[in-house]
Amino acid sequence: MKQTSSLLSVNHLQASVDNKPILKGLNLEVKAGEIHAIMGPNGSGKSTFANVLAGHEDYTVSAGNIHYLGENLLDLSVEERAHKGIFLAFQYPVEIPGVNNMVFLRTALNAMRTAKGEDELSAPAFMKLIRKTLAELEMDDRLLKRAVNVGFSGGEKKRNEILQMALFQPRLAILDETDSGLDIDALRQVAKGVNKLRDPQRSMILVTHYQRLLDSIEPDYVHVMADGRIVRTGDKSLALELEDKGYSWITDEEAA
Amino acid sequence: MRTSNDIVEDMQQSGYSEGFITEIESDTFPPGLDEAIIRKLSAKKQEPEYMLERRLKAYQYWQTMQEPHWGKVEYPEIDYQAISYFSAPKSGEDAPKSLDEVDPALLETYNKLGIPLVEQQLLAGVAVDAVFDSVSVATTFREELKKAGVIFCSISEAIRDYPELVQKYLGSVVPHTDNFFAALNAAVFSDGTFVYVPEGVRCPMELSTYFRINEANTGQFERTLIIAEKGSYVSYLEGCTAPMRDENQLHAAVVELIALEDAQIKYSTVQNWYPGDAEGKGGIYNFVTKRGICKGDRSHISWTQVETGSAITWKYPSCILKGDDSIGEFYSVAVTRGRQQADTGTKMYHIGKNTRSTIVSKGISADRGVNSYRGLVRMNKGAETGRNHTQCDSLLIGDQCAAHTFPYIEVANPTARVEHEATTSKIDANQLFYCKQRGLSEEEAVALIVNGFCKEVFNELPMEFAVEARKLLEISLEGAVG
Numbered sequence: 215m216k217q218t219s220s221l222l223s224v225n226h227l228q229a230s231v232d233n234k235p236i237l238k239g240l241n242l243e244v245k246a247g248e249i250h251a252i253m254g255p256n257g258s259g260k261s262t263f264a265n266v267l268a269g270h271e272d273y274t275v276s277a278g279n280i281h282y283l284g285e286n287l288l289d290l291s292v293e294e295r296a297h298k299g300i301f302l303a304f305q306y307p308v309e310i311p312g313v314n315n316m317v318f319l320r321t322a323l324n325a326m327r328t329a330k331g332e333d334e335l336s337a338p339a340f341m342k343l344i345r346k347t348l349a350e351l352e353m354d355d356r357l358l359k360r361a362v363n364v365g366f367s368g369g370e371k372k373r374n375e376i377l378q379m380a381l382f383q384p385r386l387a388i389l390d391e392t393d394s395g396l397d398i399d400a401l402r403q404v405a406k407g408v409n410k411l412r413d414p415q416r417s418m419i420l421v422t423h424y425q426r427l428l429d430s431i432e433p434d435y436v437h438v439m440a441d442g443r444i445v446r447t448g449d450k451s452l453a454l455e456l457e458d459k460g461y462s463w464i465t466d467e468e469a470a
Numbered sequence: 471m472r473t474s475n476d477i478v479e480d481m482q483q484s485g486y487s488e489g490f491i492t493e494i495e496s497d498t499f500p501p502g503l504d505e506a507i508i509r510k511l512s513a514k515k516q517e518p519e520y521m522l523e524r525r526l527k528a529y530q531y532w533q534t535m536q537e538p539h540w541g542k543v544e545y546p547e548i549d550y551q552a553i554s555y556f557s558a559p560k561s562g563e564d565a566p567k568s569l570d571e572v573d574p575a576l577l578e579t580y581n582k583l584g585i586p587l588v589e590q591q592l593l594a595g596v597a598v599d600a601v602f603d604s605v606s607v608a609t610t611f612r613e614e615l616k617k618a619g620v621i622f623c624s625i626s627e628a629i630r631d632y633p634e635l636v637q638k639y640l641g642s643v644v645p646h647t648d649n650f651f652a653a654l655n656a657a658v659f660s661d662g663t664f665v666y667v668p669e670g671v672r673c674p675m676e677l678s679t680y681f682r683i684n685e686a687n688t689g690q691f692e693r694t695l696i697i698a699e700k701g702s703y704v705s706y707l708e709g710c711t712a713p714m715r716d717e718n719q720l721h722a723a724v725v726e727l728i729a730l731e732d733a734q735i736k737y738s739t740v741q742n743w744y745p746g747d748a749e750g751k752g753g754i755y756n757f758v759t760k761r762g763i764c765k766g767d768r769s770h771i772s773w774t775q776v777e778t779g780s781a782i783t784w785k786y787p788s789c790i791l792k793g794d795d796s797i798g799e800f801y802s803v804a805v806t807r808g809r810q811q812a813d814t815g816t817k818m819y820h821i822g823k824n825t826r827s828t829i830v831s832k833g834i835s836a837d838r839g840v841n842s843y844r845g846l847v848r849m850n851k852g853a854e855t856g857r858n859h860t861q862c863d864s865l866l867i868g869d870q871c872a873a874h875t876f877p878y879i880e881v882a883n884p885t886a887r888v889e890h891e892a893t894t895s896k897i898d899a900n901q902l903f904y905c906k907q908r909g910l911s912e913e914e915a916v917a918l919i920v921n922g923f924c925k926e927v928f929n930e931l932p933m934e935f936a937v938e939a940r941k942l943l944e945i946s947l948e949g950a951v952g
């Protein structure tokens with residue numbers, strides 16, 4: 215059943231937090247180069263799924279399995295997953311007071327490089343890379359001089375996540391509502407960042423509530439998640455349909 | 471400031487030349503304390519009569535005193551008759567012959583700090599020629615300072631060579647009557663540092679005890695006196711990020727700073743003495759009295775400290791703000807883990823008009839460490855429009871450690887204003903997750919978050935020192951989480 219080009223394969227995944235089941239048998243197959251959009255009502259478990267993929271310890275996987283690049287993902291620590299190319303753009307990026315954003319990015323990038331057996335980047339080399347990345351994303355360097363996410367506006371936090379994604383060049387990027395709360399320009403930047411990173415080797419999971427993002431980033435698949443499961447899968451047109459009719463026509467069908 | 475690497479390079483290049491280490495004898499007094507011991511100590515140090523008299527007076531006073539126990543620290547009783555009050559630098563028999571004989575754990579820390587080999591030998595007390603070479607380096611620095619008119623020497627030398635200054639200022643900020651440990655120190659202090667910066671002189675370099683390595687083994691009852699004349703400036707660094715080999719359990723140092731009109735003294739400390747093992751065995755008791763007086767108008771004293779070592783730390787670097795418009799500052803990071811206990815903070819005495827003080831204290835506790843901030847801010851009657859801002863933050867790692875805050879505020883002038891902010895937080899699981907998702911290990915993540923927490927204090931340290939302090943903090947907290 216599984217094809218060799220499969221990057222991520224999630225089978226009958228069940229996960230809970232504080233003994234409360236959230237994911238209730240989730241299946242998903244992501245191949246290299248594909249973009250999958252996941253939509254679904256609030257509280258349906260989208261962020262939970264993203265967190266489980268990244269390895270958050272609060273979530274207990276009670277059944278099912280996840281294979282990533284042929285490995286059992288659940289055996290890997292959070293940072294090992296990151297080193298192997300899993301990147302999560304957080305729905306709510308975390309503030310780290312007193313830690314300069316630039317220092318943070320460089321420390322993280324060098325930790326990644328060291329884990330991969332590459333040399334650390336010197337300060338000048340890093341500066342060059344970050345300047346180039348900023349230019350590509352049409353971002354300025356204001357956010358680099360401040361403490362990580364501290365006092366950033368909602369949109370600035372999301373942009374900072376995209377910057378990190380562009381810097382780390384992941385194999386599998388999970389963007390959890392990176393488009394929420396963005397103004398039109400920021401949305402364009404995010405879309406631009408994502409499209410720039412589109413690559414036959416790179417896959418993405420976009421969690422979103424809005425079809426708007428999918429106008430500029432064309433997904434290969436659109437999934438609808440409800441009550442901890444993927445209940446419908448389609449192409450771009452599914453997103454349009456959802457925009458039109460809301461979720462109830464699917465979730466009701468599910469319940470029926 | 472020069473980096474320690476530069477210094478060591480210099481040390482390796484300059485050969486052995488006549489140092490000033492000569493009169494040291496290798497004997498150690500038998501344990502015990504009485505008048506005869508003090509006379510012998512003073513004679514050994516070839517002190518003038520006035521010093522002996524001061525020592526004896528302090529000793530007599532000390533005998534009438536009780537060891538204080540109000541701090542939030544616990545330790546077994548200290549037997550003052552079991553301590554030897556004169557111990558010459560280790561030489562010959564008991565010093566390690568090479569690094570092979572030094573505790574591997576210590577060496578590991580040196581390596582992590584990136585300390586060059588020669589320096590490692592120095593710190594570990596290995597008897598090598600490099601120690602002598604370092605003395606000549608120190609001499610070179612002293613020449614340069616002399617040109618600027620700055621006196622930077624051991625307190626023993628100052629007692630002999632600058633008796634007027636010493637008699638005028640020694641004990642003027644911390645008299646022997648001040649407290650039990652200050653009295654003991656005044657009676658038996660072994661050696662220490664003397665700095666004098668003349669009027670209008672900006673000291674051309676950061677002064678560091680590092681340049682005075684020949685005192686490596688005299689830290690037990692250290693005595694430091696720094697005098698900044700009108701309009702002068704000096705920055706002084708005490709200590710070293712590398713843990714020093716030291717068999718003395720009790721350390722009772724006294725530091726006095728005197729800033730005259732428009733003078734500024736910056737005093738930075740990194741304290742990393744042996745904290746004892748995980749069960750609290752061994753380790754240094756660090757009971758220090760540090761106090762500065764802003765004697766002249768518009769004078770300025772700042773204390774910055776990074777305390778990661780010692781089994782017990784008990785110190786309150788303080789400022790007496792006597793001159794009008796004078797400024798006192800205290801920036802502190804104190805880390806306790808294992809069974810370490812720290813009771814530290816500051817006292818700001820506002821006496822002059824429009825005096826200002828700032829206190830930033832960052833306490834970090836892990837394992838079963840106990841960290842207490844104890845601070846006094848007093849606005850005297852005459853402290854018109856005095857201002858104090860205190861910020862006191864505690865960070866807890868794990869759930870067996872503890873943090874306490876004891877602020878004492880006394881305001882006798884209605885125009886004075888005192889602000890106190892305190893926070894206690896835990897390392898946030900979401901911060902850790904975020905960092906790890908970006909590829910950092912748990913330890914790297916903790917180090918980063920803790921460094922962020924301490925940033926306001928590290929910003930006050932001279933650059934190179936700040937880099938070392940950061941690294942030190944990382945090492946001190948290794949394995950603290952998880």
Ligand SMILES: Nc1ncnc2c1ncn2[C@@H]1O[C@H](COP(=O)(O)OP(=O)(O)OP(=O)(O)O)[C@@H](O)[C@H]1O
Pocket residue numbers: 231232236254255256257258259260261262263272305
């Ligand atoms: N750490 C947690 N502790 C307690 N409950 C949690 C936790 N994480 C998630 N939940 C619960 O699990 C359910 C799914 O939450 P999740 O954040 O995955 O939803 P979502 O699909 O991302 O929703 P939204 O569209 O609002 O972002 C919710 O009921 C939520 O309250």
Ligand SMILES: [Mg+2]
Pocket residue numbers: 260261262305390391
């Ligand atoms: Mg969500």
